[in-house]
Amino acid sequence: MLFNSYTFFIFFAIVYILYLLLKHKGQNTLLLVASYVFYGSWDWRFLSLILISTVVDYFCALKIENAIAPKIRKNFLALSMFTNLGILAIFKYYDFFTHSFAQFINVFGWNPEPRYLNLILPVGISFYTFQTMSYTIDVYYKKMKSTSRFMDFALYVAFFPQLVAGPIERARRLLPQILHPRTVTLDLFYEGCYLIYWGIFLKVFIADNLATLVDPVFDVSGPHNGIIVLISLYAFAFQIFCDFAGYSNIARGVSKCMGFDIMVNFNVPYFAKNPSDFWRRWHISLSTWLRDYLYIPLGGSKNGTLMTYRNLAITMFLGGLWHGASMTYVVWGIYQGVILIIHRLLRPFLASLDHISKYITKPVWGGLKIIFFFHVVIIGWLFFRARSVSDALVMMKAIFTNFKWDPSLNITFNLTLFIGFTWILIVVQFFQYKRKDLMVVYKAHPVVRTLFYIVTMLLIIIFGVTDGSEFIYFQF
């Protein structure tokens, strides 16, 4: 059941009407049942994995909190980690590591015949696994109390708006909202509807239309034309943003309508001026998760420069691997780690360049930095989207060696489509960035809002892709 399908809107309308009629306890029960129905609509068998995670983490957290001996606390934390990461390892990574290992020892002349599991990847497994793990870790570090209300905890794990593609909510934020009665106000409802609308627009108008510029280029082997590759790379940068941010907006909007406050997952990331800034704006729920549960426990930046670089590299490598069992994600993660390290190394030099702004004004200098860093980001997207690392290298080579205007390739047409599909996002994001307010359109003058709704409605009606294509991040 996809957010951009009629089925979901009928499902949500029914759930929402019942939700408004029920009291707190009934609402939570309804949401839990709805969440399981929502997840089960993909494949009911995988509900068992969510239930295992739920039961194990529920009991482990209670035991951790009630135990006095550190060893017992540690053992139950280990049990929780083992279960969650074990499920993830079997369903997501087993075949990848087995294959990689077989290829590695093949180099030494040994030809093993590895056994693959060929399991279907359960939708959203990485999201809910990280979400439940954060709960037991927080209880272990005494950052929050465990809950004895099993049904409410189960709802925290399976809360349908953000179950399959995040944001990865911490128990510290979401669980109290589940445990306590919520207030649904008219303002929240309208805000939620706006977020849902904007999310749908990002997905069905921008992301799904840009796919027509991306897929034909990335899904074939070379030779490639450099200009076409660059246009499709720009298109992919916006496609993945609109796909994922669109989902997050819908998740936040649906939650808001029901009185929940889900965290912001994207904050105009392509207006970042450096890698650290980017990771404060892109997939915030994952980057903060990695920071809090991986980078800082590894030592963060407290143990000297070299250790900081090591920690950054490990964190981003695992961040890349989190996205999927493929070398392309691993390379993407390593690339992100490398640019974070280079940025740290060059920080004094980069700061010294800021005096250029005296000659060309601050906004122009800031704009140049944004444009430059955007291009650094899209090199990473090349590896992220390519079918293989070698494909990515071939495409990158085309950008640098075959950057020729070929009239037979419809370059003008592709560029026109790209601009046509993205201009409205760029305008909205510019104002979101300028005013430091993601709800800038929602709060704009009524005439501006009316125009915004007219234009976006017409674009959705005429160009919206309404066949319910999947969100990219579901595969993670």
Add this chain to the structure above:
Amino acid sequence: MAVNLSTFNFKKLPWVCISALIVVVAVQFLFAFNPLLQDALFTFSEPSLSDPLRLDIFYKKAESSPQKKVFLIGTSQGREAFNASVLTERFDRKIGFYNMGSAAYSAIDFYMEIDRIIDAKPDLLVYMPYIGNFYLDYDFKRLKYYYNPKVLPFISKDIGTHVFLEKKWFIFDAYLSDALYFYKYREGLKPILFNVLDYMIFRLGKTVEPKYFRYDTSRGSEYFENQVRAFKGSKFYFSQYTDIEKQALQKVIDSIQKSKIPFIIIDGPVNPKIAGAYEFEVGTAYDEFLAEIADVNHVTFLSKADMPQFPSDQFIDFTHLNSAGRAKFTDFFAEYLQANYTQLLQE
């Protein structure tokens, strides 16, 4: 904190959204009914992608025309075969010929639209069926263009009610399309928007002629050989919709005969190289069906045998005539009409 169901106590309505919605509906209404805007849409439209939209525009033009009119109904095969302007000239511009050939227009679509066609009061109805209408599966994606609820019991009678469950979103889409003009014809509007953009950037001020046909040239023999290989004899086949399509055509004939509108069925010319793209039995069954339905219902039927020969170089592919083929076919048809229908059309 108690649950506050204040959502039910709307103190103020979302006026911004409501006004935007009103504008969006009004704009669509304007485009759907203003003759000038309809002309503009037609001028910039593209044959094939915009066919359902062009068909709708033709109906509206015909409905308001005081002239005698001939509707040329069919698929893209018909669209490419009849040159309506030449036919109009041949009848001294006294009769309006409307080339209503629309890509993949099936007998089920014809059945859904027949009431609208009869209401437009044509003086003669000409139907060029396409073998694919009867020997391919019905494309539910196109249901929204011609949707009429009377088709549901008709389809379910033969295939079963489970078809509603399987195709529920297409049916939902059809209702949604009835409410939103732009949504209904969005596939046809996209090329129009691109053409308008292209005109505004590169050709502003120049006269734009509407395109009536899509194909003018012919393809090399290699194309046909590859196609025959690719289809492996299954370009057309007996489908679960074959009988329903046949029944739909019978119902169409019943309605037309009740309305007393003269009706001609004319078989579409096909490329001689089509042999091998589908099984011989399918072709025979199709020819027999057309002859039989025309005979049983006493409908005028022009078979391939009644027409001149069309060599392969007068086609773009297996079923679509190119400009040379079109000129020949139109000439044949004009002569046929002049010989047999002049009195009726000029009364």
